[in-house]
Amino acid sequence: MDAYQIVETQNFDSIISAVEFSDYQKQFENAYLDKTQYAERLEAHRRPQELKNEMLMNLNQLLITMHQRPEMRDIDEKVAGYVPGRVKELWIADKKIRSCYDAIIKYCALRSADTNSTLIHMAEYKALYTVFRKIQRSLKVIKTINLDHPKPITMKKTVHPIHFEDLSWSQFEWLIFAFVRRLRTWDQIEWFGQLGHDEGEDIWGESAGATYCYLCANYKSLTLKKGKDDVDKLVKFNRVPDFLIVVCGGKVAASINKGIREHAQNAGIKNVEIWSGPDLEENIREKANDLLERFFEGISFPKTAPSASGDKEIIDQLADCFDRPAFTTPFYREVNIPDFGKAITDTIEVLNTGVHRLRDGTLIRNIPTRHQIQDPVLKEKIAAIYKLVVKLRDTFVELNRKKEIENCGCGDPDCPVYLLSDNACQKMDRQREGIFTAFRDIKKDFSLKLEK
Numbered sequence: 001m002d003a004y005q006i007v008e009t010q011n012f013d014s015i016i017s018a019v020e021f022s023d024y025q026k027q028f029e030n031a032y033l034d035k036t037q038y039a040e041r042l043e044a045h046r047r048p049q050e051l052k053n054e055m056l057m058n059l060n061q062l063l064i065t066m067h068q069r070p071e072m073r074d075i076d077e078k079v080a081g082y083v084p085g086r087v088k089e090l091w092i093a094d095k096k097i098r099s100c101y102d103a104i105i106k107y108c109a110l111r112s113a114d115t116n117s118t119l120i121h122m123a124e125y126k127a128l129y130t131v132f133r134k135i136q137r138s139l140k141v142i143k144t145i146n147l148d149h150p151k152p153i154t155m156k157k158t159v160h161p162i163h164f165e166d167l168s169w170s171q172f173e174w175l176i177f178a179f180v181r182r183l184r185t186w187d188q189i190e191w192f193g194q195l196g197h198d199e200g201e202d203i204w205g206e207s208a209g210a211t212y213c214y215l216c217a218n219y220k221s222l223t224l225k226k227g228k229d230d231v232d233k234l235v236k237f238n239r240v241p242d243f244l245i246v247v248c249g250g251k252v253a254a255s256i257n258k259g260i261r262e263h264a265q266n267a268g269i270k271n272v273e274i275w276s277g278p279d280l281e282e283n284i285r286e287k288a289n290d291l292l293e294r295f296f297e298g299i300s301f302p303k304t305a306p307s308a309s310g311d312k313e314i315i316d317q318l319a320d321c322f323d324r325p326a327f328t329t330p331f332y333r334e335v336n337i338p339d340f341g342k343a344i345t346d347t348i349e350v351l352n353t354g355v356h357r358l359r360d361g362t363l364i365r366n367i368p369t370r371h372q373i374q375d376p377v378l379k380e381k382i383a384a385i386y387k388l389v390v391k392l393r394d395t396f397v398e399l400n401r402k403k404e405i406e407n408c409g410c411g412d413p414d415c416p417v418y419l420l421s422d423n424a425c426q427k428m429d430r431q432r433e434g435i436f437t438a439f440r441d442i443k444k445d446f447s448l449k450l451e452k
Contacts, residue, residue: 002124007117016115021119025126026127032128052135060132063129083122086107101119137282164277167218172218177191179291180214181355185349188206188352190205203216204241211243212243215230222274321350331429344392385435405419
């Protein structure tokens, strides 16, 4: 089965929906695996690594061949390229585009392309690429030393399925919380499960104006009744998110997946994902493999979440995160504008999640978050500081949009020279001083200020 067969045999009365696009992708993925009999061959093969390498070569050739299809060529007045690359560019350039499906829809509108045909061909492409990545990740290489031959040699590491059911409910939710907080830059994220909160949501987050709800279900197999009951509870307490993700530790039958999706969409939740245990494992292996080591490979599992000895220590640690050039250098002297924006975003992340990073993404440490402060007055004042930092980021974005912060225009993507308006410099300095003033109200020895 390929995209041409689908396009020729199906009569589409309307544009394919996001759910149908996802279903087609699964169909193409399963059709390829069935056609190649990959699972059966892998189980029987004496040298599975050789089979995996053979599969990767075959998939790579198929993906290259797909690029040559007329439906996958992207040609405008200036340059010729390929649809997958152009779709990815659109997705990267606009945070309002929330999925690959939305990016394809926008691409078709820009190019006046046949929407359903493009969606079908892209579903096949994504299916093959997904299989390619899964096989590629299973070929993880570890290094060891042969005592007779000190030169490092490479050996293939066998990767066994993860048994999430070995975790307690709280440990499973903790794993999901640790994982999802890395998926995007959150304006706010809360783990309600640890508090015994029972308004339906286990984890609730807000990012770029959208709300996300993660429901954790560490069952060996999810039931339709459980899924529907959880959705109904969200509706009952008026906690309907923009995105609902049901995360399971075990298998999810196709009929259960479809039933929960339809029930949630009928309840007004437009974007619904169901992660089975294998889906969850692949997501974590790709984006946060160290969590599997922490939770499953012998690293001691703490009994409680990390906490500070008191509010003062939390405030001190949060204050330390502002001791960086992005907050203390006058804006007219800023030497790296893109890194400045990243530093502000990283500060928002550490206030919300306790994840303190360098500007290149390297993890420095984990510290308590503002949500762990006990004193309600202090907590409210830190929340106000958090909002000032978010406002600083929004102002930075707005000034870029208005061209008051702008690259010199030389055409060199790595050029460090930016043109800054007087208004931009004054606004950015004034707002950072406002953050420092607010901090001095709760921490009398707070000494940070803009350099002269």
